[in-house]
Amino acid sequence: MNPELIDTLVVENTTTIVFVILDGIGGLPHPDTGRTELETAVTPNLDSLARQSICGILDPIGYGITPGSGPAHFALFGYDPVIHNVGRGLLTAAGIEFAMKEGDLYARVNFATADEKGMITDRRAGRIDTETCARLCRRLNEHLTGTAGADVLFVPEKEHRALLVLRGDNLREEITDTDPELTGKPPRVPRATVPEAETTRRLIEEVTARARRVLAAELRANTILLRGFARFREYRTFEGRFGLKALAIANYPMYRGIARLLGMTVHPVTASVRDQFGSLRENFRRYHFFFLHVKATDARGEDGNFDGKVKAIEEIDSLIPEVVALKPDVLVITGDHSTPAVMASHSWHPVPVLLSSALCRPDAVMHFGERDCITGGLGRLPMVYLMGLALAHARRLSKFGA
């Protein structure tokens, strides 16, 4: 089924849908206990919800595919994650609220450290502070004014991260990353993957070379690495597709960026997960859809911190009654992908999901965990179909055919 079939069936309603996205929630068993992070955590509230819900497991992209957070979130929001896949550059631009323009080309910049032979010794330049990042961007912008072929702009993001904007005519995005992704190697030479991108490729090589000369005297941030070249593109908005006025309560730039790309209202950054749930409560009557994004589960998973991830899950569990008390018509709890602590990285394993609604047909699942959700009534399904299920349970889809 084409995921966009649901767009043709959307009807107006006043019902409310809440997506609580526990980033990287899916896990793998701890070697000592045989239980995953979610199975280890004490989660009375999630379990109680699971008993009244329909559960299942979601494949963000496809069998065996480990997703980046970008495509996984597109899938969560009902956008085909392969068709809508987009370079990190565009997500970075959206995340920092850069005023994007048709024709722009973006790339994500890492300030990095290279030794005298040009080998990368630190891909994050010792995590320079954000002020240093801003100062370096200013210097680069001064020195790169008047580059032939495009306006060049470096915009600071956070710590060692920045955005490169090339604004010109006929710029192409079919350029490979210069980030070697490993230390001990030199930056990669960018390649054009289609002949039409050759002019842009030369421009990027020139910008990179000039940037290195400008940064040469820096102790740590003496080079730049580029990845995720992406031209500006416009997305059909979430509200346009589904008729849902949406609020994103997410604290990290990338997720804020995706929400913004899809036209969601983005809530100001909050101080804690507890505050995120508070913001949900305060705004509950003002929107029809809430995307509440919790980063801690993924962060602990990426750190390989099994116990930390368990704790993060237990903290969320303690906040679940606050959402339930708001009585959303549909409450979905899931993740964008798995980040098993034992792998300390994103993985391809499917993600447990729970959908609670007065109209859900319950199944036999008693606990919210990977093994239990396998036996759930939703079965195993591509993540992109979750949005249609949420809309259906919120009575926001009309009948298909006579």
Place this chain on the structure above:
Amino acid sequence: MNPELIDTLVVENTTTIVFVILDGIGGLPHPDTGRTELETAVTPNLDSLARQSICGILDPIGYGITPGSGPAHFALFGYDPVIHNVGRGLLTAAGIEFAMKEGDLYARVNFATADEKGMITDRRAGRIDTETCARLCRRLNEHLTGTAGADVLFVPEKEHRALLVLRGDNLREEITDTDPELTGKPPRVPRATVPEAETTRRLIEEVTARARRVLAAELRANTILLRGFARFREYRTFEGRFGLKALAIANYPMYRGIARLLGMTVHPVTASVRDQFGSLRENFRRYHFFFLHVKATDARGEDGNFDGKVKAIEEIDSLIPEVVALKPDVLVITGDHSTPAVMASHSWHPVPVLLSSALCRPDAVMHFGERDCITGGLGRLPMVYLMGLALAHARRLSKFGA
């Protein structure tokens, strides 16, 4: 997998397949008991069959999509329900055995009541009797003779329902319904959804206006509402695709219409469900495929009559031994979609299915019910693939590839 892949594998055999379709069989839990209609019904025969069968749950169209009966039946018969979706007009024409012709445009007509301001007060004109319907069609046909652009024909169906046939050149079906679907509103003005349909749209507006003048003096049926515009089209026949001589034992026009569109033989209307099973027995040696359609389950569901639906299920259960005694090579029991009594409407929830055959690999399912079928060996699958499974278990498909 393309559902038409199976067509290339079909081989001859003499085996028999029976589909018992319990319309709207899928349900939702009763708030007092937590059990669905199927889980509430006492069904020793279906349960006994389930123990020797392979079970699962079927999505008629896709996750979250509530199907009309038309596309759901296309899916049951192995026809992609989105590609083959067709306006109600064509199903009505086929259902009343109208002699269809290439180029015809059909619409389903409701005679309706409008007040002096033109607002619809009854979408079914007080369910006028079939004789009145026939009389009104005759009058309309007399008065609308000589309409420029097409021959106009109203054909009575049943009670307030009729068929509108426009026979002419270059008629288009891309016209929106005039039925407002609610009372207290005027009929909708038809819209052409592609520019090429504008001539047809004007013709339909004229036919509607003239029909209203003809009907103006009627007390109840003083206007018409049109929906489901559809041009004639030919389908690849069921027998042509699968090599199965098929008999449809269905009493409602819509299902008889679909069967006829697909080239099945349609059994005369019978007086009761018991007679339908009797007709199956009588014809058992004369066909290879039987489509036995039971309407009561859906009708009680649509009425919101939980207990009535339970009773209808129990009546079917009592008839199941008659089918089993015939020893079909494959016996499938399922529905076309869910019609939970608590919703009193079609819904998107998947449909339990049971496939019984000497070659099925049984699973652990002990009862024929929604929650049990979730754990069945067929898993959760798109309904369109059911036909291939039936053919395989009937040894009617050859090997794919070397």
